[in-house]
Amino acid sequence: MSTYEIVPISPERLxxxxxxxxxxxxxxWKPFPAEGWEPLRCCLRKAEPGEAVALICYTPWTEPSPWMEAGPVFVHAERCGGYPTPDRYPDDMARGKCMFNTFDHDGNRAYDHITFVSPGDSYEETLAELLGRPEVAxxxxxxxxxxxxxxxxxxxx
Structure with missing residues (x-):
């Protein structure tokens, strides 16, 4: 059983x-046909060539925060089935060099726990270990x- 839950963009927000x-x-909202490399944040997989996708500006924050970061992400132009296995690290997502940007229970960045992972590292084990720390929310x-x-x-x- 996984010790973490993967949270894609909320279908209701989309x-x-x-x-x-x-x-x-x-x-x-400008749908266009995918080329097939676009990482979709609604279902956490790469787009298939020709699928209707949109490039939007998104922030995971739902309340004002000084840590609020917004940026471009790809999503399906129409509602999709979402991410079916929230207890598993997505195979198609963030398998290159990535940053695990940690936050505490007050929503502040937990600088001491920010971790960078690269191909060859265990993304799953690193994420589980970070989320197992009591100070990381x-x-x-x-x-x-x-x-x-x-x-x-x-x-x-």
Whole structure:
């Protein structure tokens, strides 16, 4: 049994953006056919060539925070099935050099626990170890190359 839960972008948040035809920052919702390399943050897999996707500005924060980071992410243009295995690290996501950006229970960055992982490292074991620390409440997994958010992880409920 996994000790963590993988949290993609909420389907309800994406539905609200689709209805408004814009992301939460006012950028137009512009679907286009995927080339097949785009990492989708709604279902945590790479897009298939020709799938309708959108590039949006997104932040995982739902309340104001000085740590709020927003950036570009790819999502399906229409609602998809989401991420089916939240107890498993996504095979298609953040397998290059990435940063496990740790936060404490007050939502502040936990600088002492920020960790960088690279191919050859155990992403799963590193994430489980970080989330097992009592002072770490959640982790934002980010690509080092692009800086964008891949997904959030929290201790399993």
């Amino acid at each position: 539905d609200a953006m689709r209805v408004k035809d814009e992301d939460e920052f006012g950028n137009p 959640f982790v934002h997994v980010r690509s080092v190359a692009a800086g964008c958010l891949a997904f959030e992880a929290r201790p399993a409920r």
